[in-house]
Amino acid sequence: MDSYDAISKLFLKEQLDAKQVYKGEESIGRRALKRILITSRLDAMLVEIRETMTYRAPPELGALWSKFEEMWQRIVAEQEEAHAEELRIAQIASWQRRKRIAEAKSKIAWVSAVIFVVAWAVGIMWLVTKSVSQRMYLGL
Numbered sequence: 001m002d003s004y005d006a007i008s009k010l011f012l013k014e015q016l017d018a019k020q021v022y023k024g025e026e027s028i029g030r031r032a033l034k035r036i037l038i039t040s041r042l043d044a045m046l047v048e049i050r051e052t053m054t055y056r057a058p059p060e061l062g063a064l065w066s067k068f069e070e071m072w073q074r075i076v077a078e079q080e081e082a083h084a085e086e087l088r089i090a091q092i093a094s095w096q097r098r099k100r101i102a103e104a105k106s107k108i109a110w111v112s113a114v115i116f117v118v119a120w121a122v123g124i125m126w127l128v129t130k131s132v133s134q135r136m137y138l139g140l
Contacts, residue, residue, distance in 0.1 A: 004045045011038045 014035055022031075053065040 004042065007038060007042055011042065014038065
């Protein structure tokens, strides 16, 4: 059962990685074959687990496979909710990070504009005073 979970996690990782830009060296065909092998191994393991629980379980356990399958579906639903919540939190964090970056860029642009205007005004004042002092020097 633990090996089934490990392979299932590997398959889930493959699915999540597929939704991002792949920068590795493995070809698409090799990655597709890898997924097919993983799913066929998962299916075979599930068949083996079902047969074990159905035919080899002690009779006092009753309908072990049915109970197992019901609990499995419940846990899968809970995990899907947990993954959805985790994804929602990650998206909110990403949105907040982008918002902070945009605000910082906006503030930098405003500060740069103010510095430019102040420097321009100081330059104009310097030119005016220099022009006035030169006119006075020349006696105009």
